[in-house]
Amino acid sequence: MKPVEIAKGIYDVGVKDWNIRDFHGHSTHMGTSYNSFLIVDSKIALIDAVKKEFSDELIDNISQIVDPKKIDVVISNHTEMDHSGGLPRVMHRVGEDKPLYCSKMGQKNLSLHFPQHFNYHAVENGETLNLGRYTLSFMETRMLHWPDSMFTYLNEEKILFSSDAFGQHYAGYEKFDDCVTEDIMLQAKKYFANILLPYAPLILKLVEQVTAMGLDIRMICPDHGIIWRKDPGKIIDAYVGWSRQNSGKKAVIVYDTMWHSTEKMARAIADGLSEQGVAVRPMHLRRSDRSDIMTEVLDARAVVVGSPTLNNGLFPSLGDFLTYMKGLKPKNKIGAAFGSYGWSGESVKLITQELEAMKFEMIDPGVKVQYVPDEKALAACFDLGRKIGQAM
Amino acid sequence: MDRYVCTVCGYVYDPAVGDPDSGIKPGTPFEDIPDSWECPICGASKSDFEKE
Numbered sequence: 001m002k003p004v005e006i007a008k009g010i011y012d013v014g015v016k017d018w019n020i021r022d023f024h025g026h027s028t029h030m031g032t033s034y035n036s037f038l039i040v041d042s043k044i045a046l047i048d049a050v051k052k053e054f055s056d057e058l059i060d061n062i063s064q065i066v067d068p069k070k071i072d073v074v075i076s077n078h079t080e081m082d083h084s085g086g087l088p089r090v091m092h093r094v095g096e097d098k099p100l101y102c103s104k105m106g107q108k109n110l111s112l113h114f115p116q117h118f119n120y121h122a123v124e125n126g127e128t129l130n131l132g133r134y135t136l137s138f139m140e141t142r143m144l145h146w147p148d149s150m151f152t153y154l155n156e157e158k159i160l161f162s163s164d165a166f167g168q169h170y171a172g173y174e175k176f177d178d179c180v181t182e183d184i185m186l187q188a189k190k191y192f193a194n195i196l197l198p199y200a201p202l203i204l205k206l207v208e209q210v211t212a213m214g215l216d217i218r219m220i221c222p223d224h225g226i227i228w229r230k231d232p233g234k235i236i237d238a239y240v241g242w243s244r245q246n247s248g249k250k251a252v253i254v255y256d257t258m259w260h261s262t263e264k265m266a267r268a269i270a271d272g273l274s275e276q277g278v279a280v281r282p283m284h285l286r287r288s289d290r291s292d293i294m295t296e297v298l299d300a301r302a303v304v305v306g307s308p309t310l311n312n313g314l315f316p317s318l319g320d321f322l323t324y325m326k327g328l329k330p331k332n333k334i335g336a337a338f339g340s341y342g343w344s345g346e347s348v349k350l351i352t353q354e355l356e357a358m359k360f361e362m363i364d365p366g367v368k369v370q371y372v373p374d375e376k377a378l379a380a381c382f383d384l385g386r387k388i389g390q391a392m
Numbered sequence: 393m394d395r396y397v398c399t400v401c402g403y404v405y406d407p408a409v410g411d412p413d414s415g416i417k418p419g420t421p422f423e424d425i426p427d428s429w430e431c432p433i434c435g436a437s438k439s440d441f442e443k444e
Contacts, residue, residue, distance in 0.1 A: 105433070143401055143434040202400065 003061050004175050006227060007157045007219070009040040009133075013061035014223075015054040016171040023082075023169060026194050027289040030187060031171030034058075034082055035223045037161055038065055039154070042132025043072040046094070047152055047161050048223055052085030059093055068093040073129065075136070076102040077163035079109040079148040083223055088114055101129065103140055106148035123150070141165070141206060143199050158218040165203075166235045167191055168225035178230040186295070187225065188235060192242050193298040194291045198329045200243035207240055245331045247301040249392050251385075253282040254293055255306030256315040261340035261372050262306045268378040269304055269338060272385020278302075278392060285317040290324050297325065301392050302334045303360065304385075305351045309341035314350050322354045334391055335360035336384060338367045345370070363391045396422045396441040401434035404444060 003011040014035035020028050034050035036058055044066060050058045062068050071094045076084060079102075087110070091100065099121045102110060107122040125140040139151040144165055152161040168187035174180045196203065210217075220228040220235060228235050251273050257263035263284070270280045281296045297303055303325075307318040314322075337351035348366040356362060367384050369377040393407035405411065405425075410418040411432050416425055422441070429438050 140435070143436075147401065147433045199400070 001057075001061065003038070003065055006037075006175070006221065006229070007159060010154070010157070010159070011038045011040070011065055012036070012175060012221070012227070013038045013046075013058060013065065015050050015057045015061070017051065017054070018171045026169075026291040028169040030169060032169040032224050033171050035221065035225075035227075036061075036083075037221060038062055038071075039131060039134060039136075040066060041134050043130075044070055045073045045075060045129075045131055045136065046071050046090070047075045048077055048083045048163070049074075049086035049090045051082045052089075055086035055089035058086055058090065069095060071095075072098060072131075074098060074100050075152055076100060076106055076110060077150050077152055077161060078146060078223065079106055079113060080146060080164070081113070083163075084110060084113060087118075088116055091116065091118060101138070103138070103142075103148050103150040105142065105146075106150065109146070109148045128155075143202055144206065145195055145199055153215070158216045160217050160220045160232075162220050162222050164191075164195060164223055166220050166228060166239065167222035170225040172226070175227055176230065177226055177228045177234070180226055184226060185238065188238065189242065189298065190291060190295040191224070192239065193294045194328070196239075197242075197294075197298065198327065200245060200329075200331070203239055203243040207236065207243075242298060245298075247299050247332065248279070249277060249389075250279040250296075250300040251281070251302035251304060251388060251392075252293065252296045252300045253280065253304045253306065254285060254297075254321060255282070255338075256285040256308065256317045257306075257340075258308045258310070258315070259340075259372075261369065262308050262338070264373050264378065265338050265340065265367065265369060265381045266304075266306050268373070268381035269306075269385035269388075272382040272387075273302075273304075273389045274385075275382075276386055276389025276392075278389045285315075285321055290321055293321065294325065294328060297330055297333075300333070302336075302388050303330075303355070304336050304338065304388060305355065306338040307347040307351060308339055309345050309347040312344050312346055314347055318347075318351070322351070326354070326358050330358070333358075333360045334363050334388065336362060336364045336366055336388055338369075338381065338384065340369050340371065340373065342371060363388060393421045395444040397444050398431045398434060398436050399440050399442055400436040401431065403431055403433040405441065 037047040123138040339347040
């Protein structure tokens, strides 16, 4: 694929992964891209590599602009293998004696990935690198979203190379925010909800710091998806909003069901919520991917969780989802549990314990129904939905 | 001596081990670490730690 010149002498030489649909358990319906940036100046710099299997394609892309041997410095903003997997091949072509810039934690973590003794240069926070016309500044952004994460900022063009932050899993020839529709925001939201949500407080701190520094950002180049050049403020504002976790009148009902009884309960709860003017998303755990569910959870005030009781425990898909959601640390949520059972009925209690451990405000002891819900039981579910709606 | 967990990244401060890279000797109780100390993994501040 032809490299895209994003500013004078600065190219996106990255690759597209059109067919990936499962990105370490995160669904990627639109594929993804591994962006890599080549800066051609008196000195030539490459920012981030790509996933290992795309290494040759990256080198071909670079070769359309310059001979890879002419690259003077390689910068690794993030150690994760979708950006570092290609580094051994790239360094082999660029020259293994060339400096590999990264954060201190980057050096530590890269050396735990690759046996090669690269010529690491661990940067100090705020350190600069002059390339000729252009100067790069490095900014540590630990835990956004790995300990090694950092941003690289190009002072003269005011371009932020933001690693995974502000990214979206999207493969396309459209490379900029002004070339795509609003749908891209859904991909950005999904990325945030599934990757960055646990670090929301750090994002707010970082935005505050960057604002205080008066850093002017004209373009944001993430390592996945499109580049924000028309309105980089839009994605920053969206990140601030998502990080604050202010939710609207919205509820997600996450459930699984064996003989449709818990499903009937979910529908009745949805009816009760809807009567209160709440936007409701009932999501069946084996019909919806966990990462799509988390995208809906991000801006929901209530998460209502239902499970049948199977062999005295939760239905297994609930274990998957609750583990996943717990790790992502959503905040400011209210919750309730429900479920059908045959003879023991532990599920409601177990869900309640899990949600309480996640610091959800439980607004009801929950509803459990033996075998098939009758009209009275469905009315109790409707009332539960209504009560949750009124609590918003 | 209690162990403390970083609420940001999950790193555990073990007083028996200390944090020699940051000049905190083995055997230093969490309470005696200077307030300017940061999590060696993620840079979170001392106040972001909770007792394990």
